[in-house]
Amino acid sequence: MIKKNIVFIIVTAFLCFYKGTAQGGAQKKMQSRKTAVFSNVIYNGDDRIYNENPLKSDEFYTPVLQGCYPDPAITRKGDDYYMVCSSFAMFPGVPIFHSKDLVNWTDLGGILNNVSEFNPHDTGISAGVYAPGITYNPHNDTFYMIVTAFSGGLGNIIVKTKDPMKGWGSPIKLDFGGIDPSIFFDDNGKSYVVHNDAPDKGKELYEGHRVIKIWEYDLNTDKVIPGTDKIIVDGGVDLSKKPIWIEAPHLYKKDGKYYLMCAEGGTGDNHSEVIFSSDNPKGPFKPSSNNPILTQRYFPKDRTNKADWAGHADLIQGPDNKYYGIFLGIRPNNQNRVNTGRETFILPVDWSGDFPVFENGLIPLQPKLKMPAGATNKTGKDGFFPNGNFTFTENFTSKKLDYRWIGLRGPRENFISQTKKGLEITPFEVNIKEVKPTSTLFYRQQHNTFSFTATVDYKPQSERDLAGIVCLQNERFNYVFGITKKGDDTFILLQRTEKGQSKIIAGSKIKITNSLRLQVKATGDSYEFSYAANGIDFENLGGVVSGDILSTNIAGGFTGALIGLYATSANDAHP
Structure with missing residues (x-):
């Protein structure tokens, strides 16, 4: 017994010495x-398009976020607007911005900023996290950010906060597959998650065939309710035309009707935004006869000042009570190559009819917009994010x-x-x-x-x-x-x-x-x-x-x- 204790003491001392030497060596090496x-x-x-299109006093530029800020989503509480974007393997994850008027945005950093909870250390740059949704729930005065994480085995996760200015809670892992989730809170207090997914096993008809699913969501447990999932869109607007990559769904309610807006066509030359309506959040959803409501795919490839790939949108009511849509797009260079990445654009939306339509979203995108009534352009000043x-x-x-x-x-x-x-x-x-x-x-x-x-x-x-x-x-x-x-x-x-x-x-x-x-x-x-x-x-x-x-x-x-x-x-x- 004594021998064993002596051996233990010697081994322990050696290990401590070795560990200390190794740590000291590592520190010296560092x-x-x-x-x-x-x-x-x-x-x-110094882009030519901005030099040739100076702003008037009542105008602002779109994109509002230049550079790699794709897949935007937006929500509102009172006079405060919060917008999030994809970040992939960049850190921190999911950049978030704040505005009072949709023109001037303040950078609040990244939501997923705790490396012990979100760690993309071994992922390619286009993995990590992408296609977030953000929604304010007035029933419990809480903001929810939901996103797909391709690192650390997280999958689809959701985080919450009472105040986005003060940080967010820890990620909660959700039990469903697919990508591009968003969460919707009905005025009766019920909650739903919609997302892109693969068709049921054995029912995939062609490459790029995807579906939109809906789940009921339990606010008390922060879980989707097992067995409540349902496919509400199969393929896209018209399955017979083999539409590809129906994705990025967002659910809205207006005048008692439910609206489901999605991207369709893949995030490239054929990208578009389409919309459906229903009397029930779980469908059946009927597509608008005017689809797509936003796209740039119909125009000459060699057009000047080209903006392209428009889609992956979200809608919000602006400070002037008019609707606006944020979406991704690109501005290729002189060789028609995309170096600046997919950026966050904005357009006013006409929702005076049954379905919303992006104003001038079906003609070549222009670099300038009229500001919402009462807004003053302060971009690049007083801590606001610059553009142009x-x-x-x-x-x-x-x-x-x-x-x-x-x-x-x-x-x-x-x-x-x-x-x-x-x-x-x-x-x-x-x-x-x-x-x-x-x-x-x-x-x-x-x-x-x-x-x-x-x-x-x-x-x-x-x-x-x-x-x-x-x-x-x-x-x-x-x-x-x-x-x-x-x-x-x-x-x-x-x-x-x-x-x-x-x-x-x-x-x-x-x-x-x-x-x-x-x-x-x-x-x-x-x-x-x-x-x-x-x-x-x-x-x-x-x-x-x-x-x-x-x-x-x-x-x-x-x-x-x-x-x-x-x-x-x-x-x-x-x-």
Whole structure:
């Protein structure tokens, strides 16, 4: 017994020593990594469409959220409007915005901001969470956000709050499949969830055949009620025409009738919004004879100032008691490629007849709208989210980092710290091409013509170290523009990765005596990467390169291009 105790003590002491040594080694290894300090970041958007269409005093621009803010949903409590969008593997999940007038929006950050509850650490950039719904329930004065999560085995989840300004509760896992859920609260107190799903087993008629299901929802237990599910739309407006991807359903009630609005045609060239009505929330639902009520699919592909892919919409009554619809759309570049991703647009809606119709939603979309009565355009001022052409300057001196800066697959706080010199990034031993959290602080590309300039203070210690700017569509399609070492020499290089295969476009030996200024500029599909050793005189590296790999057309997926302040200690880009 004594021998056993002595052995136990020796083993325990050894394990404690080993653990302490290992932890100390890990800490020293982390401390030995060369940090990069970024400062004086300037993003400038300069799209021709805004220069040619200046606003009058009673106008505002659509899209209201430029860049990758797709799949919008909206709700209202009194004078307060809350809007959410998809975020995929960006972190935090499900960005949320607040407005009083549908024109001026304040960024409130992300709803799913607790990595212990939502952790997309091992998901591709187009996974994570998407197609949220948000609804205010006046019966219990509670907001509900419901979404599909493709990470951590979550599936469909719902979160609640009494006040979206003060944060949200923990995710509650829901027991049903499919995607694109939204929740509806009837005026009699009953609750329902509608979502996209596959047809019943053995009843799929063609590829893209989907259905819309409804469930009764128990507010006391926050569960769908088993056995209450029912298919209320099979295929779409006309099953005989083999419609594809009926999805993104939203249920409304007006003048005693129920309305079911859905996207149809897939989130691309054939995208549209359609609507059905019924006297009962569980159907039968009859499609409007005027479907689609919103689409851009009928117009010439080469039209100027093209906005396209309109659909995936939600409706709300505005402050002027007029209805409005928010929806996703895209603004392709001069090569008809989608680099800025799917954005959040808005249009007034005419609901004077039996069915709502998006005003001017069946003609080519225009960039400007009349503001709701009483609204004043303050976008880009007083803390409101900007749109149109604008300049965003970041010196990282504010105590609260702007919510437009995001992480990928994990919290930005895990690798950043704000110092007197600027934003310090402690690099992960992770490469931008890995499906892991990266030590990159990202900003969405919001214009087809833009420049993004940053100062970096960085001296790599080995060829495994790199810091600079990354332009990323996903882990397999991106540009890395950064500083690294080869032997005793320091290099700046430009690496292009396509389909996961990387090649060095250009490299140059440099001597760093002070901070370096890095810049990426795009004019449509043409991107240029430049650096200034003296902070003023920029020198191009690699000439003009194509932004093709930063488009969803080439790279696939559902996101828009991101521009990142990047540092890594697992660099594989060598001159």
